[in-house]
Amino acid sequence: MMTEDFTFNNAAVPSDLRRYIKIVEDGKKEKKKIYLPLLLVDEMKSRINDLIEINSTTKAVPFTISYDTITLRKFRIWIHVQAVIYSLKHFGFSEQNLDEIKAMFVETGLHILALYILVPAFHLSFEVFAFKNDVSFWRGKKSLAGISRRSGEKNAMKFLSYLLYPLCISGAIYSFLYLKNKSWYFWIINGLVSGVYAFGFLSMVPQLYVNYKLKSAAHFPMSVLLYKGLNTFISDVFSGIISTPGPHQLACFRDDVVFLIYLYQRRFVFDLLQQNRFEIETTIIIKNLQRNFIFLKTH
Template sequence: MKIPSFGTIVTVLFLVYLSNLFYSIWIMVQPPRCTEEGLCLKSFLLRKPNLELHIFVSSRSNPRGSEVIYLNNYPIPNYDEPYERSIDVKLPKSTTRNGTLYAHVFLSNTKDAPVSGDLWSHFLSNHETVYTLVPMSVYKIPEYKVFQLLNNDENNQKRLEKPVTHIKAVMPVSMMSEPLMLSQVHMPSDIYQYIRRYRQRQEYLPIFLHNYLQDRSYNVTNIDRKNPSVPVLLRYLPISYAELRILTQTQLAMGTMKQFGFKDKDIDEIKAIFDTNHYLLLVSILVAFVHLLFDFLAFKNDISFWRSRKTMAGLSSRLVLWRAFSQTVVLLYLIEEKASMLIIVPTVISSVIEIWKVFKIIPVDWKRLRLKQVTLNRAEEDTRKFDAESMKYLSYVLYPLCIGAAVYSLVYEPQKSLYSWCIKSLVNGVYAFGFLFMLPQLFINYRLKSVAHLPWKTFMYKAFNTFIDDLFAFIIPMPTAHRLACFRDDIVFLIYIYQRWLYPVDLNRLDEDVEITEPATDKTKDKMM
């Protein structure tokens, strides 16, 4: 019985895990059904009430009545449709002095709202209102200003500033608008915390909460001490039971991610994935897992190919050196630009593999710390000659373009620092002209009229991932240069595929550099006689 390969086993396990994941998601978004009438809770929304929002702000999350500022009430015309209203938020004095700000939002029936009196105490004591807390302040350190490196003006120098309070430009709140019958026995714990009984009956008040997925740390407004008020967009979004489960589960998961060191920018980029249609979101999840599988199989086949490779015949050494250099530069650039961890982590793995390949083609004697002597066969000498010939032609175009672009950036474009200019110039050369370094391999294939020496399994996995990257280039935020590089790789892979068709592998042809050790057959002996 033939034992399945490691790649087959991993693929099967991946498909089983993916099926279980989608089944778990389907179970999660199904509302708990009632089995017995006495254990069911009806929705208060079945009464068709007229709802409105009452908003207070304060500098503390648990203030006293004298510390809150009442903004206004905002009726919701139709709680099944999104609703937005621009409001002017008056800031407490402590907030303008680099303090915090919280919004206290009450959802109540219009007929229960008092005309005058202590509104704060009324809504706190009223058992027919629901409440949510929305943090509205963010502490941010202003980024270093960019400046001309060749300009010595003292006003252009970097200054370290303390974190200052910024106010979020959007106040997002949501309510589950589906009037579902919920089971008290099978109700999930993340939903149970938002359930409030209506007058101790078998009814629950509307599930109302802060929409965490609509918060963005970058969508903030500076505080002007001369004008102690800021414009804020009140955004009401009705959600279904499925969206409510996704919201609560994602909020718990992102809280855990922050404990593991994820920054607000990384969290914002994950939130952005959920700002789409549910079906497109499921497709994105599926594509992301397929991308992860292809990444693993590409890395596995790439490592296997290079571990078993004993000769560089037909392979461009300069391409290997360039890929190691370019991957390292891209990694430094992504770190400098504070890109998403979703982009940085695969780049780290690719950089390690490319550097490992360099030591495969340039063997090092680590005991004596010197390069080992390598004897080249005829095929390797031909490959090296073709490689050098192609690079000679490319150098006439590549080097002037890279140097000219770096000088132009230094003279005319503002920079953060000298290090930033160096990394940016290198990565611009990698992104804009780096694909030219892939051409020597195409030239070697053309001169040898063969592609049999290439790791085609790895190439095909990377080709599929390149087309998947094109899709994610529009979904995951990333630097523009990195996004354009995804489309650049498509062209190179298409040329490789064309050469694969143009130079088919002849399975009956013997490799001239391989020694034949198998005994000759009788038919061969007859021909030799």
């Protein structure tokens, strides 16, 4: 309910407020026409999760009415926000989609809403930077040493398939027996989506296997993986803020696991071995040069 005093010209009442202005007579002898306080039903706080199912056995339901004051500026902004959200129905948005959009405005603060705007911009920027660095890496690559070959990929895919195939099949069977599915179509789609997430993980692992075999990760572009790693952490944040299915959240953390394993390979294990090997080979070469120099000097 708006309690703020305001004045409009009779011929210039804002169009968005006209349907909310109720004009009545004051009941006195002068019969002055006055308007009632503007009242806005806040449909943004009406969520699907708050609805109560009513059937033939329902005898009583809780009913609570709450009201608060609102300024004219916020009143007009809220009108336009509600109109925009409900206009999305014409573009094929379902009630569930609209409910999630409502939650962005109602259940989160302004700082979270600002993150919804800023974080996708960073996400897109990191994708562009990753693509740019990836192109630069392959353009300047003169040797394919260390890059995953078919033999290495086949071995990695073979070992991981022994684990992922049974997991996918057992997950589909568990969903069919113990979880509630709306239809056969719904169960098949869920199984296929889980399979896509699993094989997405499978396609990311062969390079880790090749790194393990080569005992080095220095041949892979660090900048590309850094940008992609930042994007995975951004996806983690959004999967926690926005209500997403469980498999999608697991897929976000799946990318984190691969990225952390790569960092471990690059920083703590393999590159240290490569560095030690290089130092040993350099020392041997220097000693051989010194020995040859001494031999030539004595003769």
